[in-house]
Amino acid sequence: MLRRPVEFGEYTSSEFRTVIRELDMRQSMGRVGSCYVNAAAESWFALLKAEIGTAVWATRAEARADVFCFIEVEYNRTRLRRHPELGYLTPLETRARLQQDFTPAA
Known part of the structure; x- marks a missing residue:
């Protein structure tokens, strides 16, 4: 698991994506700079x-x-x-x- 809080920009890191997969979850991200996607x-x-x-x-x-x-x-x-x-x-x-x-x- 992550040992420190995830800061802005780290949601695309390989460490974070690995944890998401280990938890059998799917990650959802919109386009960069678009506040309307989600x-x-x-x-x-x-x-x-x-x-x-x-x-x-x-x-x-x-x-x-x-x-x-x-x-x-x-x-x-x-x-x-x-x-x-x-x-x-x-x-x-x-x-x-x-x-x-x-x-x-x-």
């Missing part, structure tokens, strides 16, 4: 952190189960989109409505 992902992870906190789980399986539960139960099925043009529907309801709009006419 905006959606950053927004999503900020929401996830706000909702489930920064808990420490005993196992990776427990963490995955909690994240799955948040996504499938809270986020997709009960969270309302705060936008009048979307009809204040949940993401699941929005997806179902869009699929109906694409049903071919008989």
Whole structure:
């Protein structure tokens, strides 16, 4: 593991990439100088952190189960989109409505 904090620019180092592979993780990086590449992902992870906190789980399986539960139960099925043009529907309801709009006419 890394023995010191990773500083700016070190996320592309071979040492850091080796640790990422050892942890069986995938590294995601956008283009240099573009603040918009990861905006959606950053927004999503900020929401996830706000909702489930920064808990420490005993196992990776427990963490995955909690994240799955948040996504499938809270986020997709009960969270309302705060936008009048979307009809204040949940993401699941929005997806179902869009699929109906694409049903071919008989």
